[in-house]
Amino acid sequence: MTDALEISHISKTYGQDAAQVHALRDVSLAVGAGSLVAIMGASGSGKSTLLTIAGGLEAPDAGEVRIAGVRLSDQSSEARARLRRRTVGYVFQDYNLLAGLTAAENVALPLELDGIPARRARVMALASLDQLGLGARAENFSDQLSGGERQRVAIARAVIGDRRVLLADEPSGALDSASSEGVMRLLLAACRRGVAAVMVTHDAQLASWADRVVFLRDGRIVDQTSSPSGPESLLQLQPERRR
Ligand code: ADP
């Protein structure tokens, strides 16, 4: 079976000579439809680099990425951009909402960029915001939303349309624990609909919601846990919440 996201033997180096940084070294990771993988690791361990390469925003020096079976390096840059727009959703720590747009406009934007008529994109965006309990906020601009609401809008935008892969880089980094839980519920709901999700987090408690936790150190995967046999420290955090 084809995994929604398949990363094989990826390496990435930045800089030259003495300033060279091995951001990733021979990293492989496969994420099936409907599963959530959490990535943990110290600052600088390569987590964000892994996500940008997984989503085709950056090319690896070696190795390959397949999304829904399609090898990114085989695609023209145009085809790759289309795949990124249609198939991959991103959520960043700082939400990246466009300040001049309302919540509904932010969510509709990727659809419109992909050629869906504005009216239809708006209907889809409103439905998606409704589902996330943000119907009443649809016409608010992002500076009129709380941090938790902004992040939920960012997730609505990332999963709208026919996304197969969701990449979230510390999506609840700036949120209080109640809002973080809301964000996790949305990620898990997307997974239940068949989205393959990869989430970077510093929070072991949030990571314990994932099907698998991958630890990065100095650009290498040093440990992987998969439920139900992960390290006890992780499993004991929130056992009642595990799926
Ligand atoms: P993390 O997200 O785990 O904090 P990153 O993936 O952002 O780690 O970075 C991994 C390493 O690669 C770090 O040493 C970082 O300084 C370096 N790095 C990341 N992006 C760049 C870049 N564009 N240019 C040079 N070095 C970079």
Ligand code: MG
């Ligand atoms: Mg990072």
